[in-house]
Amino acid sequence: xxxILNILITGASSGIGLSLAREYLKxxxxxxxxxxxxxxxxxxxxxxxxxxIKLVADVSQLDQVNRVKNQIVEQTAYIDLLILNAGxxxxxxxxxxxxxxxxxxxxxxxxxxxHCLEIFLPLLMAAKDYSRTPHLVGVSSLAAILPLPRSESYxxxxxxxxxxxxxxxxxxxxxxxxxxIVRPGFVDTPLTQxxxxxxxxxTSSEKAAEIIVKGITAHKHLxxxxxxxxxxxxxxxxxxxxxxxxxxxxxxxx
Ligand SMILES: NC(=O)c1ccc[n+]([C@@H]2O[C@H](COP(=O)([O-])OP(=O)(O)OC[C@H]3O[C@@H](n4cnc5c(N)ncnc54)[C@H](OP(=O)(O)O)[C@@H]3O)[C@@H](O)[C@H]2O)c1
Numbered sequence: 001x002x003x004i005l006n007i008l009i010t011g012a013s014s015g016i017g018l019s020l021a022r023e024y025l026k027x028x029x030x031x032x033x034x035x036x037x038x039x040x041x042x043x044x045x046x047x048x049x050x051x052x053i054k055l056v057a058d059v060s061q062l063d064q065v066n067r068v069k070n071q072i073v074e075q076t077a078y079i080d081l082l083i084l085n086a087g088x089x090x091x092x093x094x095x096x097x098x099x100x101x102x103x104x105x106x107x108x109x110x111x112x113x114x115h116c117l118e119i120f121l122p123l124l125m126a127a128k129d130y131s132r133t134p135h136l137v138g139v140s141s142l143a144a145i146l147p148l149p150r151s152e153s154y155x156x157x158x159x160x161x162x163x164x165x166x167x168x169x170x171x172x173x174x175x176x177x178x179x180x181i182v183r184p185g186f187v188d189t190p191l192t193q194x195x196x197x198x199x200x201x202x203t204s205s206e207k208a209a210e211i212i213v214k215g216i217t218a219h220k221h222l223x224x225x226x227x228x229x230x231x232x233x234x235x236x237x238x239x240x241x242x243x244x245x246x247x248x249x250x251x252x253x254x
Contacts, residue, residue, distance in 0.1 A: 006079045008032040008072070008123075010059055010116055011086030013040035015189030016139065019209035020083060025051050032072055032079070034059070035086065059086050059112030065119045078126040078134075081216070084113050085139040089191055091150035102153045109157035113138070113164070128176050135178040137216055138165045142185045142224060145233045149249060180216050183224035184208055201226040 007024050011017035013035030021031045025048045033041050034055040041054040053075060055068040072079070088108045090101045127134040140162050143155040162181055169179040186192055186199035187208045203211075203226055215223030224230045236247055 005029045005081055006032065006076045007081040007083065008034065008055075008079050008120060009083045009085055010034045010112075011139075012044070013037040015191055015205050016184065016187055016208055016212070017083070017085040018044070019205040020085065020212060021052075022206075023209045023213045030075075032075075034068065059115055060107035062115045062118070065115045069119050069123070072120075072123060077123075078130055078132065079120065079123045080127050080132050081135045081137065082116075082120050082124045083137040083139070084116055085137075086112055086116075087139065087191075089154045091154070092152045094150070094152070105153045105157050109154070110160060113161060117168075125172070125175065125177065133176060133178050135180065135216065135219075136165070136168070137180045137182060137212075138162070139182045139184070139212075140165075142183045142229060142233055144183060145230075145237055146244065146248060149251070178219060180220055181222050182212050182215070183222065183230075184212075185224075185226050185229040201229050 005024070007029050009017050009021050009024075009031060012021045012031070012033035014037075017033075017035070018040075021033050021044060024031055025044075028051070030051050030053070031048075032053045032055055033044055034057055035041055036056065036058050038054070038056045041052075041056060045052040045054050053071060055071060057064040057068045059065055086108055088105055090105055092098070092101055121136075124134040124136060138161055140158045141154070143151050144158040144162050148155055165179060165181055169177060184203070186202040187205055188202055189205050192199060192202070208225070211225050212223055236244055239247070
């Protein structure tokens with residue numbers, strides 16, 4: 001390993017975020033692990049006491065995100081890699097449309113990311129002052145490719161997040177910001193363990209983290225997997241919407 005990176009991962013207490021944290025910890029980097037579950041973060045810290053800094057915060061609460069910033073600046077003046085991964089998923093019953101589902105999903109997947117960007121982006125961009133390249137990673141979903149059944153809230157939050165990230169990249173590219181958008185397919189995590197439908201080509205969170213870290217290290221703009229699902233979805237996306245809707249209503253349905 002050439003140099004030790006300061007890596008901040010949101011949603012590092014379980015699933016993909018935890019596996020990403022472990023992958024980077026194995027490589028010897030310093031990980032600022034953010035989540036609400038103090039106990040789960042403490043368990044990770046106990047495994048890697050020299051490398052893990054626990055940031056207990058709810059991303060939907062700007063004051064909580066702002067508070068943990070102090071813990072970061074006590075340790076470092078900059079972050080090399082900011083991975084916005086914290087997320088939640090709730091499906092919609094289109095016949096009983098509920099705005100409260102949108103509020104809950106948006107509070108993490110949308111506003112949570114705004115809060116993290118407001119507080120952490122300056123620390124990320126500060127990396128340039130130390131001759132390092134700031135790298136922002138957003139964990140989206142393959143759901144961003146197509147309008148999937150019952151995904152009105154979840155899918156829209158991911159599409160909006162991707163737009164935000166790309167727009168930010170346009171603004172800050174000339175200032176040296178590097179960006180990767182990650183679109184996982186189904187990954188076996190507590191989030192998907194609640195799903196009551198078939199999940200084709202489901203991947204373990206360890207394998208997902210391996211693919212994501214490889215993509216980030218290669219400075220890819222887009223990391224999407226698994227390949228068979230990506231190709232199938234891209235093929236459907238080429239169809240006119242009149243045909244898409246007929247195909248899609250038959251898939252990923254309870
Ligand atoms: N699993 C999949 O199949 C899949 C597919 C595509 C995309 N993704 C995306 O991958 C990301 C990670 O999902 P996952 O499957 O790994 O889910 P997960 O195991 O449920 O992990 C979600 C992480 O987000 C954190 N989190 C949730 N709400 C939070 C909040 N308000 N404040 C701070 N942290 C919060 C959780 O920690 P606490 O509960 O401790 O706060 C946890 O660490 C999400 O953005 C998800 O949309 C997942």
